[in-house]
Amino acid sequence: MPRIHALPPQLISQIAAGEVVERPASVVKELVENSLDAGAAMIRIDVDQGGAKRIQVRDDGHGIGRDDLPLAVSRHATSKIAGLSDLEAVATLGFRGEALPSIASVSRLDLCSREAGADLAWRVRGDGSDAAADPEPASHPVGTTVTVLDLFYNVPARRKFLRTEKTELGHIEQLVRRMALARPGVAFRLEHNGRVVLELRPAAGGGDGDRAQLERLTALLGDAFVEHALFLDEAAVGLRLSGWVSRPAFARSQADRQFFFVNGRMVRDKLVTHALRQAYQDVLHHGRHPAYVLFLEVPPRQVDVNVHPAKHEVRFREGRQVHDFIFRALHRRLAEGASGGGGSGPLPASEPVRLPKAADEVREPAFAGPPVQRPFPLRSSDGRGAYAAALAFQEPAMPVPPLADGEAPPLGYAIGQLNGVYVLAQAADGLIVVDMHAAHERIGYERLKQAWASGDVRRQPLLVPVAVAVSAAEAELAEEQRGLLAELGLGVDRLAEDRLVVREIPTILQGADAERLLRDVLADIAAEGGSERVRAEINEVLSTMACHGSVRANRRLTLPEMNALLRDMERTERVDQCNHGRPTWIKLSQQELDRLFLRGR
Numbered sequence: 001m002p003r004i005h006a007l008p009p010q011l012i013s014q015i016a017a018g019e020v021v022e023r024p025a026s027v028v029k030e031l032v033e034n035s036l037d038a039g040a041a042m043i044r045i046d047v048d049q050g051g052a053k054r055i056q057v058r059d060d061g062h063g064i065g066r067d068d069l070p071l072a073v074s075r076h077a078t079s080k081i082a083g084l085s086d087l088e089a090v091a092t093l094g095f096r097g098e099a100l101p102s103i104a105s106v107s108r109l110d111l112c113s114r115e116a117g118a119d120l121a122w123r124v125r126g127d128g129s130d131a132a133a134d135p136e137p138a139s140h141p142v143g144t145t146v147t148v149l150d151l152f153y154n155v156p157a158r159r160k161f162l163r164t165e166k167t168e169l170g171h172i173e174q175l176v177r178r179m180a181l182a183r184p185g186v187a188f189r190l191e192h193n194g195r196v197v198l199e200l201r202p203a204a205g206g207g208d209g210d211r212a213q214l215e216r217l218t219a220l221l222g223d224a225f226v227e228h229a230l231f232l233d234e235a236a237v238g239l240r241l242s243g244w245v246s247r248p249a250f251a252r253s254q255a256d257r258q259f260f261f262v263n264g265r266m267v268r269d270k271l272v273t274h275a276l277r278q279a280y281q282d283v284l285h286h287g288r289h290p291a292y293v294l295f296l297e298v299p300p301r302q303v304d305v306n307v308h309p310a311k312h313e314v315r316f317r318e319g320r321q322v323h324d325f326i327f328r329a330l331h332r333r334l335a336e337g338a339s340g341g342g343g344s345g346p347l348p349a350s351e352p353v354r355l356p357k358a359a360d361e362v363r364e365p366a367f368a369g370p371p372v373q374r375p376f377p378l379r380s381s382d383g384r385g386a387y388a389a390a391l392a393f394q395e396p397a398m399p400v401p402p403l404a405d406g407e408a409p410p411l412g413y414a415i416g417q418l419n420g421v422y423v424l425a426q427a428a429d430g431l432i433v434v435d436m437h438a439a440h441e442r443i444g445y446e447r448l449k450q451a452w453a454s455g456d457v458r459r460q461p462l463l464v465p466v467a468v469a470v471s472a473a474e475a476e477l478a479e480e481q482r483g484l485l486a487e488l489g490l491g492v493d494r495l496a497e498d499r500l501v502v503r504e505i506p507t508i509l510q511g512a513d514a515e516r517l518l519r520d521v522l523a524d525i526a527a528e529g530g531s532e533r534v535r536a537e538i539n540e541v542l543s544t545m546a547c548h549g550s551v552r553a554n555r556r557l558t559l560p561e562m563n564a565l566l567r568d569m570e571r572t573e574r575v576d577q578c579n580h581g582r583p584t585w586i587k588l589s590q591q592e593l594d595r596l597f598l599r600g601r
Contacts, residue, residue, distance in 0.1 A: 013075060013105035014155060020102045023162060024051025024151060025171035027107075030099035031146050032179055035059035037080065037092045038144065041202065042187045045176060049193070050168030052151055052159070060143040064113040066122040069135045072111060073126055075101045089300035093265060100146075106158065107151045113144040173197055177220050178266045181259055181293055184216035217244065217293060221257065225250075225291060230337075232294070234329035237321060238302070241329045243294035247576060248283040248334070249583040250291060257291035263298060265305065267314050272296075275323045279330035282539060283574050285581030298322070335573035410570055411585070414562035420554035423562045430589040436557065436565060438578035440550035443568050445543055445579050452508070452538065459489050459504040466502045466514040467495065474522050475500055481525055488535075492518065508538055543579040 007015075021027055028045060035043045038061025048054040064072055071077040080095040081087050087095075103109060104126035114121035121140030124133040152159035162168060169192050176198060180188045184203040191197060200219055203212030218226050228250035233242040246257070260272055280290050304315040316322045411434070412427030423439075425432040470478070478485065478492055478500050485492050491504030502514040509517070517537065551557070557565070569575045569585070578584055594600055 009075075010105060013101055017102035017106045017155075020099060021106060021151075023171060024055055024168050025175045027051065027055050027103055027148055027151065028057065028172050029175055029179075030103065031055070031057035031148075032176070033093035034099065034146075035061055035144070036179070036183060036186065038062050040143065040186060042189075044189045044191075045172070046191045047169070047172060047193075050162075050165035051172055052162055052165070052168065053149070055148040055151070056145065058143065058145040060141070063115040063118070063121075063142055063144055064111075065115050065118070066135050069111065069113065069122055069124045070133055073100050073104050073109065073124060073133060087306065088304075090305050091263075091300050095306075103148055106155050107153065108149040110147040110149070111144070112138050112140050112147075114140045114142050116142050118142075169197070178259060181213075181216060181220060182261050182264050182266065182295070184212040213243075213293075213295075221291075221293070225257065229291075230333055232329065232333045234325075234332070236325055236329075238299055239322065239325050240297040241294060241326060242297075244292065245294065245330060245333065246291035247337070247583075248280065248285070248288075248290070248581050249577055251284055251288035251581065252291055253288065255289040258289070259293045261295045262303060262305075262314055263296075263300065265314070268312055269314060271316065271319050271323050272326060275326040276330060279327050279334060281536060282579075283334055283577050283581060288581060296322075296326070337574065337576035409567065411566040414559050414566060417557055417562065420556065423557070423565065425562070425566055427587065430587055430591075430593065432566075432585060432587050434566070434569070434585040435578075435582070436562075437550055438582055439565060439569050439575065439584040441547050441578050442575050442584055443565075443572050444550050446572050446574065449539065458507040459491060460507040460510060461491070461504050462502065462514065466518075468500045468502060468515050468518055470498055470500055470519075470522070472498050474526075477522055477526060478518075484525065485521070488521065490518065490521065506538060512537060547579065 020030065024047065028047075028051065032043055032045070035057060038059060040059035040061035042060045044056075044058045046054070046056040046058075068079070075098060078095060080092045081090065100109070100111070107126075109126040110123065111125075112121055112123040121138045122135040123138040123140075124135050126133055152162070172192075173190060176188055176190050180186070180200050187202045188198065188200045189196065190199075200216065203215040214226065217229075225246065226244070228247050229244035230247060231244055234240070258276075260267060260269070260276075262269075276290065276292070284290060298316070302317045304317065408428040410427075411432050412425040414423055414425045416424045417436075418424055418433075421435065421437070423434040423436050425434065475494055475496075475498055479494050482492065489504070489506035489509075490502065493501050493503060495501050500518065502518050505512060505514055505517065575584060
């Protein structure tokens with residue numbers, strides 16, 4: 001073996017660059033973070049050839065003084081931390097002092113900056129060597145411009161790993177969009193080969209409040225996302241979670257609209273992902289992904305951002321507390337559905353949840369008297385046959401009461417049934433269309449869950465206990481967590497060093513694969529410290545029971561039954577979608593109806 005020797009400074013910097021600079025987008029990230037830390041209100045990014053040829057980031061921040069410029073491109077030099085206490089409570093995006101020297105070691109770098117109040121700007125240059133740079137006077141407005149030329153020109157092996165110009169530009173654009181979501185008060189402009197790719201003006205007022213975030217959200221993700229998003233703002237135990245989560249019906253086939261920020265820093269975290277997935281598990285169609293833009297505020301000392309060279313990941317000091325807070329906040333907001341926005345429950349109601357009863361048991365004073373069936377008259381000859389037979393409305397003995405704002409129930413009053421599938425209701429500001437089977441299915445499901453949750457998990461001994469071969473570590477885990485397994489309804493004993501036996505399972509899961517269930521639960525406990533596996537299995541069974549117990553298509557409901565269904569929907573959590581993630585109701589506003597019929601034109 002060769003003798004141990006010290007590495008040359010340039011090689012050290014190039015090795016460090018391998019951790020920080022993966023591709024052109026990595027350079028843009030580090031430079032834009034520095035601009036944001038400098039208090040910039042405007043950031044302009046110009047790139048050529050996907051960033052491989054040139055990357056330039058210009059800002060109007062507070063700038064860098066002459067004496068500090070050489071240190072800015074020196075390793076382990078920073079203005080953002082001074083001691084261990086600062087490192088334990090990092091409040092800036094960058095702090096390591098490695099970005100600029102690492103970038104300079106694999107490119108030709110030009111750094112020009114001017115402080116506010118200074119007579120002139122100063123510039124330093126780097127060419128990939130470890131030679132000290134001397135500042136030169138220059139002309140530049142207050143702020144900083146960093147130009148990176150010929151990325152990886154002196155590391156050919158790294159340059160070969162760059163993708164096509166279009167792919168590298170796509171990574172840069174996605175990065176800028178993410179950073180712009182977190183800072184709506186900052187203007188961003190991205191140009192590629194002289195063409196404007198993205199231009200975002202600062203939000204009204206230049207602040208970073210909820211209104212500004214909503215304006216930036218619309219500009220980046222479109223009106224459709226905003227229209228289908230639910231606003232969330234929850235605070236507890238020193239944590240605050242705010243932002244927007246999509247309604248389950250707006251779920252996507254890809255996880256490409258998921259943005260999570262911790263203290264303004266875009267992160268990817270398994271704990272956060274698990275909490276989000278768990279909150280959506282009861283309302284999302286299989287294979288679909290929710291869309292969200294969420295901002296978590298955590299006391300700086302409660303989160304460690306120094307666990308990844310590129311700062312993509314964080315570590316929470318109280319991980320379980322953060323996980324449970326995120327889950328509860330999202331679970332509650334999704335339960336509120338379209339009616340939420342600061343409230344603490346489903347659509348307003350004063351009576352307990354109940355399933356629709358027989359017509360003679362339902363008290364609906366405004367609809368007293370037996371309903372009368374009559375076909376909807378169609379005068380046109382083209383309307384005879386199938387259409388005339390399919391449209392049948394229930395006519396109340398008394399007219400629908402006049403609807404005024406603040407007086408009508410949120411889902412209005414039923415006026416009829418269409419094709420034995422949909423309930424039509426008149427609301428104060430339009431028409432409500434309800435899928436009666438889907439709505440009744442959700443009501444029944446929530447009722448069954450409440451009934452199940454009100455008592456202990458009932459266990460049933462297996463006629464033939466199931467032996468399960470496991471690793472020694474899994475057997476130890478099962479023995480340590482025997483109490484937790486019992487709470488989940490699983491009676492498990494250890495037979496040998498690498499063998500367990502399942503003797504009891506929850507009664508409602510009779511016939512389930514006990515071995516698979518145990519293995520999955522142990523995997524969850526090992527990874528997360530707990531398991532929702534049994535509850536998920538139970539919910540699957542309850543969902544099936546609710547589906548079989550709900551009203552079927554083509555069943556004719558009376559008006560009192562329809563109104564009972566509407567009132568129960570208003571009292572039920574998560575009623576906006578059925579157990580399979582489909583919407584249960586939609587609204588056509590008066591304005592939308594007028595537009596369809598060209599009224600007012």
